[in-house]
Every structure is written in C-alpha cells, then in structure tokens.
Amino acid sequence: MKLLKTLMTGAALVVGLGGMAQAEDKTKVGFVYVGPVGDFGWSYEHNEGRKAVEEAFGDKVETMFVESVPEGADSERVMTQMALDGADLIFTTSFGYMDPTINVAKKFPNVKFEHATGYKQADNVSTYSARFYEGRSVIGHIAGHMTKSNTIGYIASFPIPEVIRGINAAYIAAKKVNPDVKLKIVWAYTWFDPAKEADAATALIEQGADIIMQHTDSPAAMTIAEEKGMYAFGQASDMKQFGPTARLSSIIDDWAPYYIARTQAVMDGTWESTSTWDGIKEGMVGIGDFSNDIPADVQASATALKEALISGATHSFTGPVNKQDGSSWLASGETADDGTLAGMNFYVEGIEGEVPN
Amino acid sequence: MDISIVSLLATLIVAATPILLAATGELIVEKSGVLNLGVEGMMIIGAICGFIAAVNTDSPLIGFIVAALAGAALSLLFAVLTQYLLANQVASGLALTLFGLGLSALLGHGYSGIKPPSSPKMEWFGMAELPVVGPIFFNHDMMVYFSIFLVLVVWLFLKFTRGGLILRAVGENHEAAHALGYKVIRIRILAIMFGGSCAGMGGAYLSLVRVPQWTEGMTAGAGWIALAIVVFASWKPWRLILGAYLFGGVTILQLNLQANGFDMPVSYLSMAPYLVTIVVLVIMSADRRRASLNAPASLGKIFHASS
Numbered sequence: 001m002k003l004l005k006t007l008m009t010g011a012a013l014v015v016g017l018g019g020m021a022q023a024e025d026k027t028k029v030g031f032v033y034v035g036p037v038g039d040f041g042w043s044y045e046h047n048e049g050r051k052a053v054e055e056a057f058g059d060k061v062e063t064m065f066v067e068s069v070p071e072g073a074d075s076e077r078v079m080t081q082m083a084l085d086g087a088d089l090i091f092t093t094s095f096g097y098m099d100p101t102i103n104v105a106k107k108f109p110n111v112k113f114e115h116a117t118g119y120k121q122a123d124n125v126s127t128y129s130a131r132f133y134e135g136r137s138v139i140g141h142i143a144g145h146m147t148k149s150n151t152i153g154y155i156a157s158f159p160i161p162e163v164i165r166g167i168n169a170a171y172i173a174a175k176k177v178n179p180d181v182k183l184k185i186v187w188a189y190t191w192f193d194p195a196k197e198a199d200a201a202t203a204l205i206e207q208g209a210d211i212i213m214q215h216t217d218s219p220a221a222m223t224i225a226e227e228k229g230m231y232a233f234g235q236a237s238d239m240k241q242f243g244p245t246a247r248l249s250s251i252i253d254d255w256a257p258y259y260i261a262r263t264q265a266v267m268d269g270t271w272e273s274t275s276t277w278d279g280i281k282e283g284m285v286g287i288g289d290f291s292n293d294i295p296a297d298v299q300a301s302a303t304a305l306k307e308a309l310i311s312g313a314t315h316s317f318t319g320p321v322n323k324q325d326g327s328s329w330l331a332s333g334e335t336a337d338d339g340t341l342a343g344m345n346f347y348v349e350g351i352e353g354e355v356p357n
Numbered sequence: 358m359d360i361s362i363v364s365l366l367a368t369l370i371v372a373a374t375p376i377l378l379a380a381t382g383e384l385i386v387e388k389s390g391v392l393n394l395g396v397e398g399m400m401i402i403g404a405i406c407g408f409i410a411a412v413n414t415d416s417p418l419i420g421f422i423v424a425a426l427a428g429a430a431l432s433l434l435f436a437v438l439t440q441y442l443l444a445n446q447v448a449s450g451l452a453l454t455l456f457g458l459g460l461s462a463l464l465g466h467g468y469s470g471i472k473p474p475s476s477p478k479m480e481w482f483g484m485a486e487l488p489v490v491g492p493i494f495f496n497h498d499m500m501v502y503f504s505i506f507l508v509l510v511v512w513l514f515l516k517f518t519r520g521g522l523i524l525r526a527v528g529e530n531h532e533a534a535h536a537l538g539y540k541v542i543r544i545r546i547l548a549i550m551f552g553g554s555c556a557g558m559g560g561a562y563l564s565l566v567r568v569p570q571w572t573e574g575m576t577a578g579a580g581w582i583a584l585a586i587v588v589f590a591s592w593k594p595w596r597l598i599l600g601a602y603l604f605g606g607v608t609i610l611q612l613n614l615q616a617n618g619f620d621m622p623v624s625y626l627s628m629a630p631y632l633v634t635i636v637v638l639v640i641m642s643a644d645r646r647r648a649s650l651n652a653p654a655s656l657g658k659i660f661h662a663s664s
Contacts, residue, residue, distance in 0.1 A: 036573035038462060040469050068458075068574055153616065159623075186615045189627045193577040196608070198568045199372055203612035206364055219470075223570045226472075241470030242570060353615075356623035 027089070027267050029053060029259075030082035031065035032075060034094035034217075035192035041217035042191065042236040042253070043067060046093045046116075049255030056260045060267070071096025079104040083111045089266045091259065092116065094191065095160050101125060112271050114262060117162050119342055121273055128258060131279030132162070133169035133341070134309045135251035136213075137316040138287050139233045140173030141305050142248055143181075143211045145298045146231060150180045153204030155197060155214040155221055156187050159356045161344045163215050168348045169316045170213060173305075175350055183351055184209055194220035205230055211248070222246060231293070238288045249302075250288030257283060277338065281310045317341065322349035365609060366493045370501055371567055373605030375400070375559040377504045379583035380590070380597045381511055382555025387587060388515065389548035390528035390655035394450025395435055396556050397580025398457020403428040403557025404564040405461040408473055408571045411561075417476040421500065421561050428557020429550040431457060436549040440542045443659050458574060468571045476500065476566050500562055505598065507555070512594040524548060528653035531660040541660050556580065589638035591651040596641065604634040 031050050035043040050063050064085070066078045075097045082090050083104060089112045092101045098118035105113045105125045113125040121127055143152050152174060156163050167185060174181045184207055186200045193216075201212050201221035205228050212232040214221045219242035225232035226243040234240065234250025258276065265271040278284035287306055290299045308314035319330030324347040330336060347355055379396050386393050406427035411420025435453050438444040476498040478485065484495040515521040524544060526534045531541045563579065564571050582604060590596035607630040614626055 036462060038465065038469060038573035040572065184616045184618065186612050187623045187627065188612075189624075190577070192574070194568045194570070194572045194575040195372075195375075195563055195577060195579065199368070199609060200612050200616075202368060203609065203616045206361065206368075207613065207616040209616070218572050218575070220568050220570065220572065223472075223568060227569075352618045354622075 026060060026062045027057070027263060028085070028087045029061060029063045029263055029266075030079075030085075030087040030090040031063065032069050032078055032082070032090065032092045032094075032097060033065060033067040034069060034071065034096070036067050037065070039192055039217050040219050040237050040239060040242070043093070043217065045237050045253040046091070046255055049259040050091075052256035053259045053263050057263060057267075061263060069097075072100070076100040076104055079113075080107070083108040087111060089114065089263060089271075091262075095158070095162065112266055121275060123273055126262075126272075126274045126276070128274075128276040128278075129162070130253055130284040131277060131316075132251060132253075132285055133165045133316050134279045135285045135287060136166045136169040137173040137309065138302055138306050139213065139249055139251060140170035141177055142290075142294060142298060142302050143170070143213065143231075143233075144174030144176065144178035145301075146248060146294065147174075147178065147181060147211050149208050149210045150178065151182050151184060151208045151210065153201070153207070153209030153212045154183055154185045155200045155204070155212065155216050156185055157191050157216050158189060159187065159345075161342060164347070164355060165341055165344045166215055167351065168344065171351050172317065172321065172348060177301075185351075185353060187356055188216055190216065192217045194218040197221050198224050201225060201232075202228075219243075234288055240288070245291075245293070247288075248291045248294060252286035252288055254283055254286050277342075279309065280306060281312075323347070324349055324351060363489055363492050365606075365613060367496065369602060369606040369609045370493075370497060371605075372609050373601040374501050374504050375562045375567060375579055376583045376586060376604065377597060377601035378500075378507070378559035378562060379556040379580060380586045380601060381504070381507050381594070382552035382559075383583055383587045384590075384592060384594060384597060385511060385524070385548050385555075386552035387656055388528045388592060388653055389524050389545045390531055390653050390658065390660075391439065391545050391549055392446050392450065392657040393432065393435055393453070393549060393552055394447060394584065395432070395453025395457065395580075396552075396583050397576055397578070398454035399428040399431050399553045399556035400457075400560030400563070400580045400583075401461040401574070401576045402431045402457045402464075403560030404575060405465045405468070405560075405571060407557070407561025408468060408564040409464065411473050411565055412468065412471055415474050417474055417565055418499075420473070420565055421558050424557040424561030425554035426557070428553040428555070428560070430553070432549045432553025432556075433546075435553075436546045439659070440546055440549075443661060446657050446659070454580065462573045465571050465573060469573075471571065473565050473569050473571075475569070498566060500558070500566065508594050508598055515594065525653070528655055531655045531658070535660070535662060541662075545660075556583070559583070586634070586638075589635060591638075591641070592653065593651065596638065599641075600634055600638055603637060604630050607633045 033043040037047040069075045091114045093116045095117045101115045117129045197216050197220040201224040214235045219239045222232045222239050222243040225246040232246050236253050238250045315335035317336035319334040320332045321330040323329045403424035407420040407424030410423035438449045439446050481495040485491045527544050535541050586600040590600045611626040611629050
C-alpha cells in the first residue's frame with residue numbers, strides 16, 4: 001500500500017513537473033464565461049478580449065475557455081481543471097464566480113486569478129470591472145429625451161451592486177432631462193435566458209414603456225423592441241444587427257487592453273493583485289454610434305455628457321441626490337466615493353419599488 | 358392595477374407553446390417505457406435547424422418541418438444507443454443534451470443577428486376581431502393550434518386506438534408485450550422519434566416565434582421544464598396543457614406584476630411559476646395509488662429480448 005502511494009506521488013510529481021515545464025514555454029491563460037460566446041453580449045465581448053490576447057502575443061500565449069459555466073460549485077470545478085491544466089492566469093468573468101474564485105485561488109497560490117465585477121481580492125486574485133454606470137448615464141440621458149410615454153423599461157438581472165448602480169445612474173440622468181420620467185424595473189433573475197428576456201421586454205412594453213434598457217446578456221429584448229416599434233440600447237455589445245431601427249445607442253465593453261496588459265504582467269513577472277475600475281476615459285466602456293432617430297441637439301448634449309465624464313468635469317453621481325426613503329445621500333456638488341458605489345444596495349429617490357434582497 | 362388580462366392570456370399561450378410541444382412528445386416516449394432526458398438537446402437542434410431552414414426558404418412552415426426532422430434525427434442517435442446498444446438511458450439522455458447544445462452552436466455559426474420570416478396568424482374568418490375572445494383565442498400562429506391539436510391526437514391515440522394500447526403495453530411490461538409478439542424495440546424507436554420531432558418543433562417555436570432570433574443556448578432550460586411537466590401531469594395528455602399554460606401564465610404574470618410595481622418581494626414572484634405549477638399538479642395527483650398507476654411500469658428499464 002505504502003509502495004503504491006509512493007509510486008503515485010512520484011507519478012503525480014512527474015506529471016506536475018511536466019506541466020510546469022510546458023507552462024514555462026507558453027503563458028497559459030484561461031477564461032470562464034457565464035454564457036455562450038455567441039450570446040452577442042457580455043460573454044461575446046470577453047471572448048473578443050481573449051482573441052485579442054492571442055493576436056497580441058501569438059505563439060507565446062495559449063488561451064483556453066469554457067463557456068456557459070453556471071455560477072456556483074460548477075464554476076469551481078472548471079477553474080480547478082484549468083489550474084490543473086497549467087493555466088498561469090485565469091479570468092473569471094461573472095459576479096457569481098466571486099467566492100469560487102477565492103476558494104480555488106487558495107488551492108493554487110502560484111496561479112493568478114482575475115475576477116470581473118466582484119469585490120473580494122487575495123494575494124493572487126485581482127478584481128477588475130468597468131464603470132458601466134458612466135455608460136448608463138449617457139444612455140439614460142438619451143432615453144429621458146426620447147421617451148414619449150415618459151416610461152423607461154429596465155430589465156435587471158440580479159440585485160447586486162453593479163446592477164443597482166446602473167439603474168440609479170440611468171434614472172438620475174434621465175430624470176435630469178425629463179422630470180416626469182418613470183422607471184419600470186423587471187428582475188429576470190438570470191444573466192442569459194433569451195426567452196425570458198423577451199417576455200420581460202414584452203411585459204414592460206405592455207406596461208407602457210417605449211424604451212427598453214437591459215442588464216442581461218442576450219439581444220432578445222432588442223429583437224422584441226424592433227418588432228414592436230420601440231427603442232432599446234445595445235448592452236455589452238453593439239447589437240445593431242438585432243435592432244436596426246430600434247437601437248438608439250449602446251454600451252460596449254472593451255476588455256482587450258486590460259487582458260493584454262495583465263497577460264503581459266504575468267509574462268514579465270510583474271503581476272500584482274490589484275483592483276481596477278476603468279470607465280469611458282480608459283476605453284473600457286464605449287458608447288456606440290448614435291441612431292439617426294436621435295435629434296441633433298440630443299446627440300450633441302449626449303456627446304457633451306460623455307466628454308464631461310471623460311474629463312472628470314461630471315460624475316454620474318453628483319449631488320444633490322437623496323436615497324429612495326428621502327434621506328440625504330449626496331449634498332449639492334458632492335460626488336459619490338467608490339466605496340459606496342461598489343457596495344450600492346439602495347435606489348435613489350424617485351425610483352419606485354424595492355430592491356429585492 | 359392595470360394589467361390587461363386579455364393580452365396576458367394571449368402572451369401566456371405563446372410562452373407555453375414550446376414547452377407544451379416538447380412535453381407532448383416526451384409523454385409518448387415515456388409511455389413507451391423510455392426516459393429520454395435529452396429534450397433540451399433536441400429542442401435546441403430544432404431551434405437552429407428550423408431557423409436555418411426558415412431563413413433560407415423564407416417559409417416558417419418549412420422551418421418547422423425541418424425542425425421536426427432534425428429533432429427526430431437527433432433522437433435516433435439516442436434510440437440506437439439505448440435500444441440496440443442497451444446504453445443507460447439517463448446517461449445517454451444527458452449526453453444527447455450536451456451534444457445538441459454543442460452541435461447547435463456549431464450549426465448556428467453565422468446565423469446570429471438574422472431576422473427569421475414572421476409566422477402568419479391563422480385566419481379564423483375574422484373572429485380575431487371579436488372583443489376579448491378574439492385576441493386570446495383567434496389571433497395566434499398555426500403552431501399554437503397545432504400544439505393543442507397534437508395533445509388531442511395523442512389523447513385519442515392513447516385512449517381509443519389499438520396502437521395506443523400496444524404502446525402502453527410496451528411501456529407497462531415490455532416482456533409481456535414481447536411475449537405477445539409486439540416489436541418492443543421498433544415501437545420504442547418510433548416513440549422516441551416522435552418525441553424528438555415534437556421537441557424539435559418546440560425549439561423552433563422559440564427561435565422563430567417567441568424570441569425570434571438565434572442565440573446559442575437559447576432554450577436555457579425549457580427542455581427540463583417540459584420533462585418536469587410530464588411527470589407532474591402524471592402522464593395524462595390534458596394535464597400537460599394545464600401544466601404548460603400554468604407555468605407560462607405565471608411566468609408572464611409575474612413579469613407583468615413586476616413591471617407594474619406590484620408590492621411583493623420579487624424573489625417570491627420569480628419563484629412563483631415553479632411553485633404554482635408544482636403545487637397544482639401535485640394536488641391533482643394527490644391520490645398516491647392512482648398517480649403511481651399512471652407511471653409506466655417499465656419506465657427507464659432496458660429491454661433485451663433474451664432476458
């Protein structure tokens with residue numbers, strides 16, 4: 001028995017060493033996606049980032065990815081497998097992978113992990129996210145101008161700070177240009193389920209919304225808006241092909257520069273655990289072309305808002321802003337600090353309904 | 358509260374149709390004593406093949422026919438594995454789902470962002486103009502009526518025909534049926550293919566009517582719901598309609614309630630479709646003895662003529 005054990009340990013060592021030797025030739029980068037790479041939304045853009053890494057480093061890098069990985073225990077297995085396969089760097093690209101990433105990272109201290117949109121760091125776990133809320137401000141501004149029924153429909157996924165932040169940012173910007181605007185929110189409790197997203201869009205339109213915003217990953221809502229003659233915004237990806245007339249603009253995620261920089265850092269041995277939160281300025285958040293349906297003056301003011309967000313002259317959350325219960329959050333001229341934004345769990349004044357818990 | 362009951366009922370029928378179609382097919386499969394867990398895979402293959410055919414021929418009808426054929430073709434793989442090679446049905450079914458999801462992603466490459474031809478509404482001699490009943494019952498596309506017609510046919514077949522009796526006999530006791538000279542394997546293969554074509558049409562309904570677009574993995578669990586509904590309907594065709602419409606109905610209702618700012622915790626609302634469907638169907642099959650009589654006795658058991 002003991003002999004067997006020794007033999008097995010020896011074999012494991014050899015395999016392990018072999019893996020290491022291989023790893024030294026090429027930097028292996030793994031990606032875990034929550035949806036299919038063909039969702040033409042969130043996971044699609046992450047995969048574009050992966051392709052950019054391959055293009056940038058050519059033979060020096062090897063990438064692998066697993067798509068449609070459920071958040072939770074399954075994702076831990078996928079990450080573990082990637083680490084065992086010799087990955088040097090693993091990007092886990094959904095909020096729900098946060099605890100699994102931390103757990104797996106503990107077991108593989110030599111593998112670097114990068115978790116998107118979360119807030120838990122470790123020595124070998126960085127976090128990164130984009131300031132999508134800046135994009136929400138721009139499209140909220142447009143929606144406030146464009147809505148005729150003064151009702152904007154919002155398909156939300158899960159009640160996490162990132163989603164709530166987006167709702168608040170869009171509402172504040174829309175309200176600023178249209179005091180009568182109302183936000184109707186549907187929680188789909190999924191990142192990716194085209195049928196459900198389509199049903200949610202239909203329900204919102206039936207309840208009087210004439211512009212749809214979404215924080216889910218598929219272009220289904222865009223298709224419905226196109227069919228019913230309403231407006232919508234591309235989410236994560238441009239989505240123009242799904243709604244040639246419905247699409248007003250879009251929030252586009254661009255992960256490529258970050259993925260390339262982090263892979264480079266691993267190659268150079270300069271990788272450190274960091275927390276990155278980039279916005280329009282750094283190019284991580286892009287605003288898609290404006291539709292011709294948007295009047296010229298609105299296009300101009302939306303562009304001005306975008307420029308102001310880039311220069312820092314404006315912040316998406318600038319006081320005076322009250323919380324939903326009427327208590328003061330930001331005094332006049334005050335801007336929100338990143339800590340509050342990162343943990344945001346309340347609606348601002350004027351939004352109806354409660355944040356689900 | 359200003360939720361229009363009429364439009365609610367009209368949308369719930371659309372939401373329920375894919376599940377109803379797939380569940381009807383699976384009912385026949387299970388009645389023949391085979392448990393095919395590959396519904397999800399057959400649906401998604403139907404979704405993409407139907408989509409490709411409809412886009413290229415500009416005809417939704419051809420789309421649905423191709424979807425049915427594609428679903429049947431995929432199910433044939435399952436049939437060969439389980440009926441000839443005597444593979445485990447649960448494992449083969451799960452494999453079929455994984456295979457279908459992968460193959461559909463491959464086939465669907467290049468079909469994202471295309472709009473399928475829209476399915477025309479059935480003409481009911483102007484009855485769609487009637488108030489209330491018009492939009493609810495007479496303003497749908499052909500597949501909605503076909504799905505209900507299919508349930509009727511399946512019910513008639515199982516209850517009143519010799520063929521239905523033989524199918525049930527095979528599902529209840531395949532050895533006895535074999536001893537009587539019925540071709541157990543052949544009957545089961547036909548049942549599996551019927552199930553595959555129904556699932557394929559259900560999938561095509563998603564990609565051609567309900568969403569309408571092709572996105573990878575777009576069935577997102579609809580096949581599993583269909584499987585559950587068969588069990589909770591205790592293998593009775595009419596209860597499939599109840600189960601599917603209830604599930605579709607509560608799904609749509611909860612989304613509308615949310616959009617309307619209904620004052621109730623959202624987590625309960627999103628749980629509602631699953632809860633309500635299960636509770637109602639459990640209550641209906643509360644009489645344990647009668648319910649267990651409905652489950653085909655040979656369900657999931659491997660048949661080999663020599664044993």
